[in-house]
Amino acid sequence: MLTASVFVNIPVKSIAKAYTYSVPAELSFLEAGWRVFVPFGGRKVEGFILAVADKAETELAGIKLKPIEAAIDEECWFTPAMIKAAKWLADFYLCSLAEMMRLFMPGKSGLKISVQYEAVEEEGGHILLQMPMYRVVYQYLADQGPQGRNAIARALPEVKEELPSILEKLVQYKVLRKEYAAQKRDNARYEKLVVLTCQLTGQIREGYKRKKAQLHLLELLAAAPEQTLAMADLKAAKVSSATVRNLAEAGLAEIRQRRVLRDSYGDVQADRQRVELTEEQAAAVRAMEPALSAHAYQGFLLKGVTGSGKTQVYIEMAERARRLGRQVIVLVPEIALTGQVVTAFKAYFPDDIVVMHSRLSLAERNDAILRVRRGGAGIIIGARSALFTPAEDVGLIIMDEEQDMSYKQDESPRYHARVVAEELAHIHGGLLLLGSATPSLESYHRARQGELTLLTLTKRIGNLPLPLVKCVDMRQELRLGNRHIMSRPLQQLIEQTIAKRQQLIIMLNRRGFSTFVMCRSCGEVIKCKLCGLPLVYHQGVGGRPGRLACHHCDVTEPIPDTCPKCGSRYIKYFGSGTEKLEQELHQVVPSARVIRMDRDTTNTKFAHQEILARFRRQEYDILLGTQMVAKGHDIPNVTAVGIISADSSLNLPDFRAAERCFMLITQTAGRAGRHTEQGRVIIQTYNPEHYAVTCGIVQDYEGFYAQELKLRQQLFYPPYSRLVKLLYQNEDEQAARSGAAQLIAAFQQQFRGDKRQQAIGPSPAVIARLRGIYRFVVLIKTADLPAVQAFLRAQGLHLRTDVAIDIDPITML
DNA sequence: AGCACGCCGACT
DNA sequence: GTCGGCGTGCTC
Numbered sequence: 001m002l003t004a005s006v007f008v009n010i011p012v013k014s015i016a017k018a019y020t021y022s023v024p025a026e027l028s029f030l031e032a033g034w035r036v037f038v039p040f041g042g043r044k045v046e047g048f049i050l051a052v053a054d055k056a057e058t059e060l061a062g063i064k065l066k067p068i069e070a071a072i073d074e075e076c077w078f079t080p081a082m083i084k085a086a087k088w089l090a091d092f093y094l095c096s097l098a099e100m101m102r103l104f105m106p107g108k109s110g111l112k113i114s115v116q117y118e119a120v121e122e123e124g125g126h127i128l129l130q131m132p133m134y135r136v137v138y139q140y141l142a143d144q145g146p147q148g149r150n151a152i153a154r155a156l157p158e159v160k161e162e163l164p165s166i167l168e169k170l171v172q173y174k175v176l177r178k179e180y181a182a183q184k185r186d187n188a189r190y191e192k193l194v195v196l197t198c199q200l201t202g203q204i205r206e207g208y209k210r211k212k213a214q215l216h217l218l219e220l221l222a223a224a225p226e227q228t229l230a231m232a233d234l235k236a237a238k239v240s241s242a243t244v245r246n247l248a249e250a251g252l253a254e255i256r257q258r259r260v261l262r263d264s265y266g267d268v269q270a271d272r273q274r275v276e277l278t279e280e281q282a283a284a285v286r287a288m289e290p291a292l293s294a295h296a297y298q299g300f301l302l303k304g305v306t307g308s309g310k311t312q313v314y315i316e317m318a319e320r321a322r323r324l325g326r327q328v329i330v331l332v333p334e335i336a337l338t339g340q341v342v343t344a345f346k347a348y349f350p351d352d353i354v355v356m357h358s359r360l361s362l363a364e365r366n367d368a369i370l371r372v373r374r375g376g377a378g379i380i381i382g383a384r385s386a387l388f389t390p391a392e393d394v395g396l397i398i399m400d401e402e403q404d405m406s407y408k409q410d411e412s413p414r415y416h417a418r419v420v421a422e423e424l425a426h427i428h429g430g431l432l433l434l435g436s437a438t439p440s441l442e443s444y445h446r447a448r449q450g451e452l453t454l455l456t457l458t459k460r461i462g463n464l465p466l467p468l469v470k471c472v473d474m475r476q477e478l479r480l481g482n483r484h485i486m487s488r489p490l491q492q493l494i495e496q497t498i499a500k501r502q503q504l505i506i507m508l509n510r511r512g513f514s515t516f517v518m519c520r521s522c523g524e525v526i527k528c529k530l531c532g533l534p535l536v537y538h539q540g541v542g543g544r545p546g547r548l549a550c551h552h553c554d555v556t557e558p559i560p561d562t563c564p565k566c567g568s569r570y571i572k573y574f575g576s577g578t579e580k581l582e583q584e585l586h587q588v589v590p591s592a593r594v595i596r597m598d599r600d601t602t603n604t605k606f607a608h609q610e611i612l613a614r615f616r617r618q619e620y621d622i623l624l625g626t627q628m629v630a631k632g633h634d635i636p637n638v639t640a641v642g643i644i645s646a647d648s649s650l651n652l653p654d655f656r657a658a659e660r661c662f663m664l665i666t667q668t669a670g671r672a673g674r675h676t677e678q679g680r681v682i683i684q685t686y687n688p689e690h691y692a693v694t695c696g697i698v699q700d701y702e703g704f705y706a707q708e709l710k711l712r713q714q715l716f717y718p719p720y721s722r723l724v725k726l727l728y729q730n731e732d733e734q735a736a737r738s739g740a741a742q743l744i745a746a747f748q749q750q751f752r753g754d755k756r757q758q759a760i761g762p763s764p765a766v767i768a769r770l771r772g773i774y775r776f777v778v779l780i781k782t783a784d785l786p787a788v789q790a791f792l793r794a795q796g797l798h799l800r801t802d803v804a805i806d807i808d809p810i811t812m813l
Numbered sequence: 814a815g816c817a818c819g820c821c822g823a824c825t
Numbered sequence: 826g827t828c829g830g831c832g833t834g835c836t837c
Binding site: 022041042 | 829
Binding site for chain 2: 010041045
């Protein structure tokens with residue numbers, strides 16, 4: 001008797017365990033990794049087989065085993081590597097295995113399960129059916145066969161209102177049966193093919209002498225590769241479908257269907273230019289090569305200044321991995337940047353690329369997966385979700401811009417792509433290559449500790465000069481009477497650049513805007529008197545004025561009219577976004593043609609590319625936008641860059657504030673003048689003397705790193721600790737707060753006196769109340785993450801629905 | 814998450 | 826007396 005251990009695909013913590021089912025004889029081919037359809041608590045759901053065993057018993061602890069209903073796919077879905085990775089990750093992130101496993105599927109579920117109602121024949125005379133409404137429904141189902149509720153409602157509008165209760169009652173009295181129907185959600189596309197099924201002999205030709213059209217078709221087919229032509233091509237060749245049908249009926253040809261795999265980025269074309277590697281690039285490749293063929297994990301950090309040719313190193317390594325027959329995953333931080341990388345790779349691997357990201361339709365994703373499975377493509381390029389493509393043997397995982405915060409998923413399961421990539425590389429015995437001009441402090445620290453092998457590219461290709469970066473003190477600007485968002489030097493730079501018919505990028509860091517209150521005269525940010533963290537602006541409700549709140553101490557105070565430090569009246573909470581800036585640009589430089597790129601203007605799949613393409617074609621002078629304008633792309637005619645408020649992130653209550661600010665400045669500055677002329681960059685700031693700004697301006701990573709690291713060590717932040725954020729949610733404010741407080745007490749009990757195990761809080765979350773639910777945060781800092789994970793599991797926190805666990809959170813509150 | 818089972822108020 | 830409200834608990 002075969003039994004299977006099955007995890008049901010329901011993302012609920014309380015049923016996050018394996019259930020045992022019996023495997024019926026006709027499904028004896030099932031093994032670990034198959035997706036199946038199983039009965040579960042009175043309904044039918046999707047499940048994943050984790051293991052199959054041959055056991056004597058048909059019951060388990062007195063429960064009679066239910067049989068697996070059916071297999072969902074024609075083949076096993078999860079590879080052993082995928083299951084292994086999902087298990088490890090579920091363990092690490094304290095989430096359910098099903099939650100992790102569904103990341104490895106194109107949709108959240110492989111099935112669409114719908115309920116249908118079926119008439120039970122022998123109950124046709126039931127007493128309930130004497131009522132007309134009941135009889136009508138029963139009769140309809142008896143005539144039409146099983147139907148869904150919506151279909152019934154559409155066909156019988158007269159019973160619409162009562163339908164739910166009618167159906168329920170009829171089911172209760174067993175006059176109707178509930179049927180769970182499962183539709184596959186693969187949206188496969190097929191093309192029709194015509195295949196010649198005989199040898200075209202002279203005898204046949206003779207027989208078709210009088211049927212000119214069919215003979216013509218026969219000749220075409222005989223000449224075609226594999227004697228096969230697509231129906232669509234025949235239509236173009238003016239062969240009518242009647243001709244094809246006649247030939248098929250005569251038995252000489254056959255019409256077949258073949259699944260078509262859509263290639264969403266198939267149209268991207270690129271020219272290959274053989275590039276001679278620089279000595280540094282070649283050295284990096286040489287250092288990595290042995291690990292690739294050794295089939296053993298090794299991690300590398302490639303630190304290369306902007307323009308030093310990291311991409312070429314990626315391509316060289318990918319080529320080597322492919323030559324060994326191993327697959328490659330290339331990760332970019334945002335979907336918008338896939339296009340850029342795809343173009344670069346297409347030049348070398350025109351037909352070997354598949355693009356994977358969450359903006360693809362379900363059908364496109366299915367096709368992409370199938371191309372990888374069938375060996376049609378070996379290089380997977382995409383954002384985070386590309387990691388979960390079912391690949392047999394991943395030899396190389398490249399993570400470009402590894403410091404980028406968008407590699408962290410901010411909804412459950414809250415994984416970081418770097419952690420997933422590293423684990424996958426371990427499982428496959430592959431190579432992990434993290435690339436960045438400005439590595440995250442965590443990765444750089446690990447490299448210095450020897451956990452990752454550090455490779456550096458210090459020279460820019462063609463010895464291009466770094467852009468000329470100038471810093472504008474906005475406090476000074478105000479003193480000179482300029483109350484615009486844009487400083488005078490920036491206005492000048494815009495005018496000069498446009499006059500030269502060159503282009504600019506202007507970046508506005510919206511993050512942090514409108515949340516803190518600052519004096520525009522002296523740069524003072526209003527801070528909490530108790531803990532010194534910036535106070536956060538909260539909008540007034542119902543006509544009451546807004547207030548400032550500290551999220552650590554839970555105190556609020558009114559917004560002052562004047563600056564507590566210098567008494568200036570120019571105190572302001574920042575409310576300006578890209579739209580407002582766009583208006584101001586129109587006033588200041590009326591002739592400039594401005595295009596905006598931010599979350600609002602880039603909703604569709606190709607919106608980014610479209611905007612960038614139009615900007616590249618010089619239909620606009622200025623590209624104005626948020627963070628995303630700072631990333632990746634390389635537009636020749638851009639010679640100047642302006643950063644409106646480079647340091648607004650410095651004022652966020654977040655230990656990564658300085659790191660964010662530094663990365664932003666170096667990245668954005670890197671967009672200017674990558675070709676002929678030296679680029680010019682203007683950075684507007686209220687903190688010109690902050691080390692994140694001073695180091696950013698001269699692109700001094702080492703200097704920044706040293707100072708920031710010192711601070712992190714003092715305050716016991718990553719990379720010296722790891723963080724775990726617990727979010728307690730409850731309708732009752734006291735319950736939420738005391739739940740969090742209890743955990744802290746238990747934590748302190750457990751790790752009594754250990755300075756390297758700290759639990760801070762409870763403090764109200766950034767969104768302290770969401771839809772009537774109060775939210776409190778506990779922040780754990782630990783030098784021993786496994787111990788904390790074990791503690792949380794022992795506390796049963798991973799099973800609680802009112803607590804969200806975030807390992808390595810990106811924000812603290 | 815759903816869905817059954819179960820225990821109390823409004824109506825035929 | 827039944828219908829049906831949604832609180833509690835389980836799902837191989």
